[in-house]
Amino acid sequence: MSENTLQQPPLKKTQSFNASTYLVLGVALCVLAPVLTLLWHAFSGNFEHWNGLLQNVIPNSLGNTLVLLVGVAIVVACLGTGSAWLTTAYQFPTRSILMWALLLPLAVPTYIMAFAYLDVMHPLGPVQSIIRDLLGYTSPRQFRLPDIRSMGGAIVLLGFVLYPYVYLSTRVMFMTQAANLMEAARTLGCTRREAFFRVVIPMARPAIAVGISLALLETLNDIGASEFLGIQTLTVSVYTTWISRSNLAGAAQIAIFMLIVVTTLIWLERHGRRHQRYANTQRMHPIQPQKLRGMQALIAMALGWFPVICGFIIPAIYLIAESIKRLEAVGTVSDDLIRGTFNTITVAAIATFITVACGLLIAWVVRNPRFFRMGKFIVRASSLGYAIPGTVLAIGLLTPYAIIDTFISDSLSFLFQLPPQLYIMGSMSGIIIAYVIRFLAISVGGIEAGLSRIPPSLENASRILGHTSRKTFFKIHLPLLKPAIGAASLLIFVDAMKELSATLLLRPLNFETLSTWLYAEAARGTYEEGAIAALIIVLAGLLPVIILAKSQLKSNY
């Protein structure tokens, strides 16, 4: 034992700091870069902007955003909790199909919902025509439903596609926790209904909060629906401030307000989760559903299927009908649509690959319990990328992209006399980087969950049998992680296919994906092949929903 080493705890240098650690920190800092850029822009820029913004833009769009958020929160809370309770506490025909069918609206992105309903609910569209026929009116001037292009319309439409977040989180709660407490309440003299309001709802409050905050993050991210429906939200303001007024500092300053709202929502989510670990984890038996007959069963069925019909079946039928109409009329799809589909799949596939690779690296390095705490904190912070709305992310990335482009272009023209060029902004890389940042949390989270199911003794066993840490990863963990990697890849791929708000701002000139193509058509009001593009996105979106439905239903029985 040498004296000089007596006081020093033996740090395993090879495990604390090596190439992969720096790589992980690099990725994490990339994720944080857009937020830091925004802060810098907002506070170093011209403060006269602030005054103008605070007087003209902010009150209106902040107000709109808050009204929209509150409205959507109420709608998703009622629809989500109601349908979750209906399907756990009551037995009625089609209940078992309804349990997974309630998840289907997850496959419909908000902008496609708005796109479809704008046409369906148009004064000259199918719904209003039928109502007029039934009531005996002949002209839209005599009778029309309230315009869907309004705040109310936006709240309802978003609510019908976003309620599954609440449905999912509360249903798990009801399935695992409710039965015993219900029984206790009943023995204490509550009726079923009283027990629901006095025990079940208060108990499910954290789960409802988690579901609502996820739905609201989606609402905040949405640009298509609010734009189509004419709601001037913060997201739309950021977009127009940059696109039509080229005012980057202004856009950044509005984006700061969105970040504040995002932070509040995340706090709400964390706050909701805070007691989860104290929840009773004993094996609980599910509630015995009460059998409904006759009229009651019919009412339950109608209530249960209502959100599915509005949130999925109507838009799906509309899209299919429009696509068939279009294909019958024209006979073929345009080259632009084929190119758009190809672009979408290419970008989504590359982004998925990179995101999953980064996720593997991060989850693997952070898994080490001796990984230093500051590093862990940075990685945790970077997983908040999913919460940053796409528009805000894009605005935050413009400056870093410009700096990197200048650097690459300058050094290449200096070294090889190449003409100056935009290497990131002018190519797909701009969108891909944004997707990686936005979806990194999905891959890190999924792979970490997968890793936690692999007993640490397997790693020890492999090491003691003579394999290095790296080799152990490839021989043991990678094969065992296949299901987790597959699930994460699918989720990221589909989310990337749907992505609209960041893509709109970062795509190179004349580069269209399915979602931007749809957006352009809807913005022009020329509903040509938009329905086909939307249908492709919805069909892709169904895949993860089916897998989710399967795993949810299995784990709860």
Next chain:
Amino acid sequence: MNQLLVLDKIKLAYPQQKQLKVVVENFSLSLQEGEIGCLLGPSGCGKTTVLRSIAGFEPVYEGEIKLANMVLSAPGKMVEPENRHIGMMFQDYALFPHLTIEQNIAFGLKNKDKTYIKSRTAEMLSLINLSDTRKRYPHELSGGQQQRVALARAIAPSPKILLLDEPFSNLDTDSRERLAFEVREILKENKLSAILVTHNQAEAFAIADKIGIMSNGKLLQWSTPNELINNPNSKEVSDFVRRDSLASLREQAFMR
């Protein structure tokens, strides 16, 4: 005397927030070539941590660990587990679920030519009497069979010493004793040295040449089973041995 394994006044600890939580301090023992040693003590006394430090999964904060006169662990120094030539059998067996029995056993035989790997794997399979299950996956075997596969996998690369962490705790009481004798026979036939960790006295006495009684991170006595019973060096040791033999008698009585 040919000392194979020497732990010289080692200190083991976990960093907890800013402080160190000491698990074991001033801990020494030595094992000779071909001997089977056993650390016996209640759960939480630090015996598994000692085993893991020998394997190279836990750093030592003071003292050193030597195997065949080579320093493996010392403050600031740590030979990686894969370079220690130590075999280990884990409490949960840690069989790789995606590999067959055969592939599991061959896992540690790297940098060897194919014919050797094949013959060594076959030899191991026949040693544990599981030749006909070689193409199966771990979850298709019974607990006792899995335990034997874990043993075969650990000794296939001919380690200098074998570590066994509660090897029989996942088995029912009946097969426990039978397997303890079986393992002892396999170890002795192959002239393997080993250290076993257990909280079950019957197991320790069935298998070990030397037993160390541990309590609260201290090694109370390190000697042969006979000496432990006839010549305990403290009241704590004699109490522990007696109480535990009573407990095992009672256990046996209830089994009948």
